[in-house]
Amino acid sequence: MKFGKEFASQMVPEWQAAYMNYNFLKTLLKEIMIFRQQQSLSQDNQVNLRPQPLKVGTLKRRGSLFRAFSGLTSRYGMKSPKKDKEDEVILVSAMHTADEEQGEHVHGQSYQTFFLRAAEQGSEYEIVFFRRLDDEFNKVVSFYRAKVEEVVKEAEELNLQMDALIALRIKVNDPAAVTPFINERNTGYPLEVIHEEQQEKGLDRPREYQMASLDVLKHVKINTTAESPLSAVKSLFNSSKSDLQFNKNELRDAKEKLKQAFIEFHEKLRFLKNYAFLNQLAFSKIMKKYDKITSRNASDAYLKMVEESYLGQSDEVAKLIERVESAFVKHFCNGNRHQGMSTLKPNAKRRRHRVTFFVGCFFGCSLALVVAIIVNMHNRDLLKSNGRTQYMNTIFPLYTLFGFLVLHMLMYAANVYYWTRYRVNYSFIFGFKPGTEMGYTEVLLLSSGLSVLTLAAVLSNLEMELDANTKSYSTLTELLPLGLVIVVLLITFCPFNIFYRANRFFLLVCLWRCICAPFYAITLPDFFLADQFTSQVQLLRSLQFYVCYYGWGDFKQRDAKPCNESDVYDIITIVIAVIPYWIRLLQCIRRWWGGQDPTQGLNGLKYFSTIVAVVSRTIQTQLTQKKLKAAARTFKIIAGSTSGVATIFNTYWDIAMDWGLLCKNSDNPWLRDKLILPNRSIYFIAMVLNVILRLAWMQTVLDFHDAPFLHKNALIAIVACLEIIRRGIWNFFRLENEHLSNVGKFRAVKSVPLPFSYEHDDKNQ
Template identity: 75%
Template structure:
């Protein structure tokens, strides 16, 4: 199934439930009749009934090869009726089955089954016809877009004389001059001019009636759009040809995927109809499937060939115009092969997990053996080395939460790959994410264990430089892996992450997409990680690592200022992203969302100031701003991002559509969200001054709770997004087309 079209498929389970009721009725009737017979006759009757059950056939898909029945043996009559779609005002066709054996005992149950079957079949046919009409219109639009692209290529390249240059690249193998998509309306073929060789002529007049859909997507174009109106007229340069071609290429890929979805949709529903009718015949010992499946074969669902023709034309056009005639390259792009899970992936995940556990045990044993928790160097270690390694701990925890998200998204058929916009079959499964997580944890724990074994140099009473550089070396290795240009360590995903991160840094100069603001939301839960990065710069940049002392960082006013600014950056990114979306989409909810992040910025700043300067006034201000931000953010999480707390919903205080079977999980998640959002109270109530636990350890614990809260938020946020796509039957990305035609203009 296409997950977003789930409601449009035939409800097979519902029809099986109706058949089960018929089966129970027949078993009761048979058992009561058999019980009234002597034992010998009852056994003989059971054998005879099993011998005379309907045979499903060996070769025919729908079982239409069975002998013709007399009219008196007919079970159903299927008739087609003309209907009018009240919403669109169009004529349509619906099918109705008349059950001829309803007066028989138990016939009312079969009558209910056939009514349900008709309803499901008519739903499928209506949806399929609606989608076919959509793709036909999209094909016509893509044809017009290709006309403009070809004319623009000719104008820019200008390699031959104008008349010869007007030869369109849309030429089939027999030089009949048919366009790959225009064959939908072949009557227009005669209206197009051909040269002496039979080639289609591409008119440059098209360029006088089209404009480029120039949307400000880059920082440069955004800034230009602010200071002057953007010129939408064609300037006929190679950059525009390349950009237009890239947009059309992506549009063809998405269009081809939609066509394949439709083709599979028709096949699956026909298969389901065949199987459910065979089940009916087996249970009732009737032969009604022949008549019904004959109607299915004659219906629009089976007879329509627009989708198959369009698939062939799209593939031909894509190979010719976007792959230089290389069919293998074109088909690999349009029909990418599914990923194959390898056993070594599971093996290495298990290995790294085992290594991580062993290193954790070794660290605990080393700490207890040396009694490091009560040693003089405990405070020094917690103030310097612990923040350096806790950065990787936050990163590993976030990756583990994401692995859990991916596992449950996959289990409950939430199409996270489509929602995030990953290239087909490049998304990471939960095993791949676990592999990266445990691999990083092994490196981190091994380096941390090495640092525990390092002691002061007896002569200089200072720590060795090489040993103190271990955390920095580990950080450099991780950064080099992330930016590595070679096709290793899931390059497509690393590049996708870097692009989204760059868009976040440059906000609001880029148009905001879901992956961009989703990543920015993740950064808001990693404030402590960003502060640890700041500590790296200070600790190694100012040379404190040579003596394992962070006095320079702790006593610097510049460090304190950046300590506040670093915490504000993620929320500032989300604020300006909301402003950008408000300007583009004119959606008032973005203004409210922006105010949420503004209130959070105020809370973060006042809490940071209180943690540095103390004072009862700052404490009251920090508590007040944090309380307001928490209430607003909690409401937004549960109501807007998760779509819950709907009073008049089918599921009280939840929403009409739920994916998880256990409703209590939603209420538990809401309660946990509220509790974990109160982690800021550890700053205001001075929990970090607990003598038994070091301040940095407490900060790390509360930072980890926020990461866990974000992981829970991620699942329900994407669940809500997925259900919105399901409600709109949105299964492929909407790609903006490069050209727009004047009103009333038609291609020559």
């Protein structure tokens, strides 16, 4: 792999703009090379009558074999031979800023390179190259210095948090042992910490101990109250932080929060260390390319400056990594370094070839089953049989549930593939535990496996219904979809570490938080999942039909009329359709009330308008089925107007707010300044598709007409599939916009709430 691709693959996606622009500098070098080639050709044309030297390109490799061996341990030394001043190409100097010269605090120095061969022909290309090279280097140093200052401040905050944790641990675990030390020095309990000055100087002295002060507990409040509906209700009446009760639950919760804070802080430090290393390597590579193209020797001088700069000399990050690892192993892993390092540095997820193999097998089986079902239906002319209508009213809605699930998973697999391809950090955005996120092959494995089970059940249902030898088992035929639902639910709630338990648990937690929407702080996975349910209303109605069809025993006669003609069933149908939008409305209210985003008030209004449209449409459909023409005509007007308003509102919000597009004065007209996809036309196509698919959904909502060649349930299923496809397209651009928001803020690590709160006066003392 070329260095440019390797360099891009190892970047922190959210910091990509802060890295050295290697490709841009390569294009400048290419311009220098083209100029030199043209100059060489012009000289050759002038002396074309002279005998040309023999080309010895084939001896180039052999000549390199006679060079002196430099040694594996640099036995000839790292210093290059001294050069005369006549051989110097560049002069690099550190330029102090005006504020620094006046004695004020600044971030450091800026570096400037002077090209000493400006009199040569074509030197303007090299002057531009070094000017841009300096810009990139100053950008990298400035970003690195700012991030180092940021992590130093975070380290100081973690120091205060650890003081409070250790004091709380002493108070909870062994309060009686504290008394002698308090009486003796009034400082607390001995904490075994070797002074860093002794470690750095290598002094062999007896260990000196610092004392962990219990006075800290008088000046902190705890934030470890577990987030729950009950705690949310209590916070409405008492907004202050809870006081310390000195119990083991507080200690456990505080320790868990601080442990997670250390893990995220260590990850940020590793990102910074890798950032410094990659950029130094990139500057080395680009200067070596310059020397090779120009046959000069300027890299030594420039790389010496890079090595002596803050980027090369700063060791704060390395020291912090050592101290964080030491403290983490000691205080959170009982001194077990192997356990501590495996937690701080989780192993990279490896791709398993058997997953790809089974995906291929399941997709092949699915295609074979589809062909078998089509052939079976054609040979027996099932589409024109007397039982077609009965089958479409009963069995078809039972199996469409799995079709909606499979299609949604396929769209999600496509999203994961393109997020990975265009380096959208979906794992960080969703908050997956490192190494547990599912790749697109794993999602395809689940979807293809479920499709095989569903299609096999459909084919078995057809065979058992039509086979003369098994017609007596008609009741068993009806139980096949229910058995499949039970299998899916058992796998979903299985407590054992199989079938991607971490992802299933993550999904269930997000689902619970959606159900208890106003009582939890809303995170992106919560409202992202709730948005998926707004596109799966028909799936929820299929679940409702399952409960009615099997709960009331209608499956024994294969008769759906008791469900469809029940007034209670009609009311539940309205409630089921409203639930996803109601959850999103509550989430918007919670985010608006908590001050997270003032625009969530308008977002909540959008979902309220959708609720009104869905309710009016459902009532209008039910009145039409009951042949109450006058009332149905009135509600059709209401449904048409409310659905039109909701469609316009939702479409604008999708494109302008969720996708961040329709920016008139941006660098990319009507899009946004930063785009991930290289082809801008894809964004316009996505916007048009969003409008069309929403209008298709609106057509079903208004119930304009039924297709004569399709059963009504089939038409409903097709339009529901179009909505799922629209949601899949929405998912990609929604997460792309979130990723670019993180990139703009250079936010690459989760912010973990700390367990203790210090007052400002106490923190400064």
